[in-house]
Amino acid sequence: MSMGRMPARLIAIAALLTAQSPGPVTPVFTDTAAQAGLTLRLTSGDAVEKRFLVESIGGGMAVLDYDNDGWMDLYIPNGTTIAAARSGRIPQHAALYRNRGDGTFVDTAVKAGVANQRAWGKGALAADFDNDGLADLYVVNFGPNVLYLNNGDGTFRDGTAKAGVGDARWSSAAAAADFDGDGDLDLFVANYLDYDLNNLPTEGKFCLYLGIPVACGPRGLKGSGDALYRNNGDGTFTDISKSAGVADAAGYYGLGAAWGDYDDDGDPDLFVANDSTPNYLYRNNGDGTFTDAAIEAGVAFSDEGKEQACMGVEFEDIDNDGRLDLLVTNFSDDYNTLYRNRGGGRFQDDSHAAGLVQDSWRDLSWGVGFFDFNNDGWKDIFTASGHIYPQVDRVRINTSFRQPNRLFVNDGSSRLTPAGAVGETRSSRGAAFADFDNDGRVDIAVAEMDAAPSLLMNRTPGAAHWLMVKLEGRANRFGVGARVTVSTTGATQIREAKAGGSFASANDPRLHFGLGTQSRVDTVTVRWRSGRITKLTDVEADRIVTVKEPED
Amino acid sequence: MKIPQSYAITLLAILSGGTGWPADPCAEGTEALRRRDLTAAESALRQCTQQASAPVEAHLMLCGVYQLQGDAVGLYRAARAGLKRYPAEKRFYLTAGTHAGREKRFLEATEILEPAHRRWPDDEKVAALLESAHLGEGMAQLDGGDNEAALRHLSRAAELAPGDVEAILNLGRALHNVHRGEEALEAFDRAVSIDPKTPLANFHRGMTRYGLGRLQEAIGDIDAELAANAGYAPALLVRGLARMALGEWQAAEPDLDAAAKAMPADAPAQFALARCLLRLGKREQAEARLRRTIELTPADPSPKNMLVRVLFESGRAAEAKALAAEAAELARRERSAAPGQIKFQSYRRPAP
Numbered sequence: 001m002s003m004g005r006m007p008a009r010l011i012a013i014a015a016l017l018t019a020q021s022p023g024p025v026t027p028v029f030t031d032t033a034a035q036a037g038l039t040l041r042l043t044s045g046d047a048v049e050k051r052f053l054v055e056s057i058g059g060g061m062a063v064l065d066y067d068n069d070g071w072m073d074l075y076i077p078n079g080t081t082i083a084a085a086r087s088g089r090i091p092q093h094a095a096l097y098r099n100r101g102d103g104t105f106v107d108t109a110v111k112a113g114v115a116n117q118r119a120w121g122k123g124a125l126a127a128d129f130d131n132d133g134l135a136d137l138y139v140v141n142f143g144p145n146v147l148y149l150n151n152g153d154g155t156f157r158d159g160t161a162k163a164g165v166g167d168a169r170w171s172s173a174a175a176a177a178d179f180d181g182d183g184d185l186d187l188f189v190a191n192y193l194d195y196d197l198n199n200l201p202t203e204g205k206f207c208l209y210l211g212i213p214v215a216c217g218p219r220g221l222k223g224s225g226d227a228l229y230r231n232n233g234d235g236t237f238t239d240i241s242k243s244a245g246v247a248d249a250a251g252y253y254g255l256g257a258a259w260g261d262y263d264d265d266g267d268p269d270l271f272v273a274n275d276s277t278p279n280y281l282y283r284n285n286g287d288g289t290f291t292d293a294a295i296e297a298g299v300a301f302s303d304e305g306k307e308q309a310c311m312g313v314e315f316e317d318i319d320n321d322g323r324l325d326l327l328v329t330n331f332s333d334d335y336n337t338l339y340r341n342r343g344g345g346r347f348q349d350d351s352h353a354a355g356l357v358q359d360s361w362r363d364l365s366w367g368v369g370f371f372d373f374n375n376d377g378w379k380d381i382f383t384a385s386g387h388i389y390p391q392v393d394r395v396r397i398n399t400s401f402r403q404p405n406r407l408f409v410n411d412g413s414s415r416l417t418p419a420g421a422v423g424e425t426r427s428s429r430g431a432a433f434a435d436f437d438n439d440g441r442v443d444i445a446v447a448e449m450d451a452a453p454s455l456l457m458n459r460t461p462g463a464a465h466w467l468m469v470k471l472e473g474r475a476n477r478f479g480v481g482a483r484v485t486v487s488t489t490g491a492t493q494i495r496e497a498k499a500g501g502s503f504a505s506a507n508d509p510r511l512h513f514g515l516g517t518q519s520r521v522d523t524v525t526v527r528w529r530s531g532r533i534t535k536l537t538d539v540e541a542d543r544i545v546t547v548k549e550p551e552d
Numbered sequence: 553m554k555i556p557q558s559y560a561i562t563l564l565a566i567l568s569g570g571t572g573w574p575a576d577p578c579a580e581g582t583e584a585l586r587r588r589d590l591t592a593a594e595s596a597l598r599q600c601t602q603q604a605s606a607p608v609e610a611h612l613m614l615c616g617v618y619q620l621q622g623d624a625v626g627l628y629r630a631a632r633a634g635l636k637r638y639p640a641e642k643r644f645y646l647t648a649g650t651h652a653g654r655e656k657r658f659l660e661a662t663e664i665l666e667p668a669h670r671r672w673p674d675d676e677k678v679a680a681l682l683e684s685a686h687l688g689e690g691m692a693q694l695d696g697g698d699n700e701a702a703l704r705h706l707s708r709a710a711e712l713a714p715g716d717v718e719a720i721l722n723l724g725r726a727l728h729n730v731h732r733g734e735e736a737l738e739a740f741d742r743a744v745s746i747d748p749k750t751p752l753a754n755f756h757r758g759m760t761r762y763g764l765g766r767l768q769e770a771i772g773d774i775d776a777e778l779a780a781n782a783g784y785a786p787a788l789l790v791r792g793l794a795r796m797a798l799g800e801w802q803a804a805e806p807d808l809d810a811a812a813k814a815m816p817a818d819a820p821a822q823f824a825l826a827r828c829l830l831r832l833g834k835r836e837q838a839e840a841r842l843r844r845t846i847e848l849t850p851a852d853p854s855p856k857n858m859l860v861r862v863l864f865e866s867g868r869a870a871e872a873k874a875l876a877a878e879a880a881e882l883a884r885r886e887r888s889a890a891p892g893q894i895k896f897q898s899y900r901r902p903a904p
Binding site: 202204207 | 734884899
């Protein structure tokens with residue numbers, strides 16, 4: 001019925017109902033990092049000046065349950081200083097925060113052998129590369145990356161040399177997927193700049209921001225190519241970047257990467273968020289190669305045809321239409337871009353209508369997640385922000401080094417509602433999302449520049465229902481690449497199991513669904529990467545459900 | 553007994569012998585001026601003022617002669633010469649500064665008048681002239697694109713005349729141009745509070761608010777501007793852009809259409825309308841506007857990238873790919889630095 005033909009009485013009733021219906025519940029978070037024991041200060045060069053980009057581009061973190069005790073742990077690589085990195089003797093170490101299950105964590109990085117003190121840590125990925133059911137760690141560094149294989153006894157061993165994945169360039173993010181469907185996880189690494197600590201750019205073209213002298217680049221500097229390592233299934237990998245068509249011959253400045261089956265053809269595609277250069281959307285051809293479809297799909301540029309300075313990225317279905325949308329975080333004086341998947345391989349920059357432009361304009365955003373923080377059945381958006389230039393605080397311009405992290409609440413309409421700042425205003429970088437206390441509410445860990453991380457525990461009141469799905473694949477044991485569809489009365493949601501995303505980070509491998517008032521789920525359908533289907537019916541809500549991949 | 557200097561010169565002339573010796577040019581000039589014989593007065597007073605001993609009155613009289621002759625250049629020169637000799641005489645500053653200002657040599661006028669303002673900080677005339685000079689120089693720099701210089705002069709003008717809306721408004725423009733949006737808004741607020749009818753104050757405030765991402769407020773400002781200045785095309789453009797940024801595509805279209813028609817050679821206006829039309833599904837019209845934008849700004853890759861999308865969506869992949877390559881090359885050039893344009897600092901590892 002069109003509004004034009006609706007009887008006046010009905011319009012009045014509709015208006016009354018609209019007026020009376022409560023708005024979306026605003027999620028509530030409490031930063032418990034200090035009391036939880038997340039106290040290791042993250043270093044990223046000179047805390048005051050940050051004259052070089054290597055100091056300004058911070059890093060991310062990875063959520064994993066490394067000891068398989070059912071509580072999500074957190075790995076945070078640490079940076080260092082230029083002097084220490086030059087000397088090769090790095091005093092700062094990463095943190096592996098083991099979740100004790102009582103709201104506190106203990107750092108076991110050194111004991112576990114994942115201190116990562118040979119290079120400047122930038123980000124981390126958790127994934128089971130050897131299909132032993134244990135989460136391994138891949139750490140991206142300025143300097144050689146490291147693959148830590150989980151021994152299953154609380155320690156890791158360095159498997160980098162054998163695997164051949166020690167990319168020595170400035171890596172910024174990594175993401176894993178079984179792109180070739182052979183049952184094991186392959187590894188993509190986004191690299192940023194060809195950058196030499198012994199020959200640093202100091203002044204000249206591209207060394208000013210709004211007239212202020214700042215760190216040079218990335219424009220004017222040489223970009224670094226990206227890498228795709230195919231898992232051979234025997235502990236080794238083969239660099240197939242060139243043959244697969246994802247080597248980044250143009251030398252774009254890669255900062256973020258995420259896998260997702262955007263064209264719903266059953267195999268994972270890859271999005272690479274590039275800084276100040278066009279993004280890549282690599283469509284998986286299913287034959288070991290990819291085709292960059294970013295321009296044709298409408299995700300290479302903003303709505304205005306402009307290259308944006310892209311940082312983080314996430315693939316999720318924000319409007320519950322069964323298609324994966326994209327959110328890319330960007331520089332200040334620009335907006336974070338929501339590309340809605342319109343089907344047929346095309347996206348539309350819908351940031352304006354979604355209400356993201358006005359409220360992300362001042363932010364230089366990095367970490368990003370689509371999660372249903374209030375469990376109402378609609379995925380909300382969280383962005384972590386902080387400028388790269390401390391110098392912006394010395395003049396009155398429209399931004400600041402420390403910036404609020406923001407929440408945008410989704411109530412199912414096309415427009416998101418800004419829910420204000422979350423946590424303390426710091427200069428944030430990567431963000432990872434997990435249910436650290438297994439209470440069905442998604443929490444957030446945020447990497448902060450020159451400070452200890454934030455741990456934003458979700459304390460949203462209310463009795464909205466939820467479901468978490470833990471996947472147990474037959475080959476790729478955490479089910480990465482599986483698509484889970486949860487159907488309740490009148491609503492269907494999808495999520496894909498992923499390894500890597502946000503900014504230089506990895507999230508809880510379990511898939512979280514908010515269910516609103518629905519206390520039962522009609523069906524949970526898992527389309528595994530192998531093509532097998534598992535279907536559960538009449539599933540009780542408010543629990544973690546483990547779904548195992550069936551045999552043939 | 554102290555012999556007056558002019559008499560000493562005359563005496564010296566007589567003693568030197570010869571009746572053809574000139575009489576005292578200062579006295580002659582004074583006398584000629586009294587007779588209104590301006591030619592003779594000018595000649596004598598010029599001679600007089602070239603003497604090191606010329607009194608300040610002679611310089612002032614010479615200025616008076618030029619003023620009576622309507623010789624602005626002579627007046628200016630005489631005032632500058634007088635200023636050099638007698639820096640404590642205010643009238644020289646006023647005369648030279650006024651002339652420089654009239655000749656639109658605003659920077660020079662500020663250089664003449666700043667010392668005067670330091671000497672006589674309470675003199676309203678000096679302050680007014682100095683403010684006017686800074687305003688003129690600031691406006692000239694603003695028009696010439698040197699925003700930092702404009703900012704310096706307009707700040708000074710606004711400091712000297714806190715109630716001068718023109719100075720404050722243009723200070724706001726300069727602040728906007730150097731990305732100091734919050735301060736620009738303060739300036740525009742001041743201009744509007746002094747005179748709510750200040751032409752273009754609401755427009756500039758709206759434009760700055762748009763740049764800061766304060767879209768609703770920007771639309772309010774532009775509404776106010778258009779209420780007083782109906783059909784002002786740049787204001788229509790900004791309001792259309794703000795509405796697009798809010799996702800209000802249909803509401804944006806009339807503004808953008810009017811702006812594009814009023815400013816057919818303005819690339820941003822054409823491009824904005826193209827974006828809006830594309831979003832409203834009017835692909836053919838959008839394509840025409842994109843092609844017009846490309847004509848106007850052939851080096852800008854953005855409209856080309858948008859046209860690439862249109863071409864792909866309408867099945868013209870070959871043309872799209874060719875244009876995409878062209879746009880990519882333009883963008884590559886934009887973000888590249890030639891050797892030497894960025895300096896690098898080498899570090900040598902200390903010997904162990």
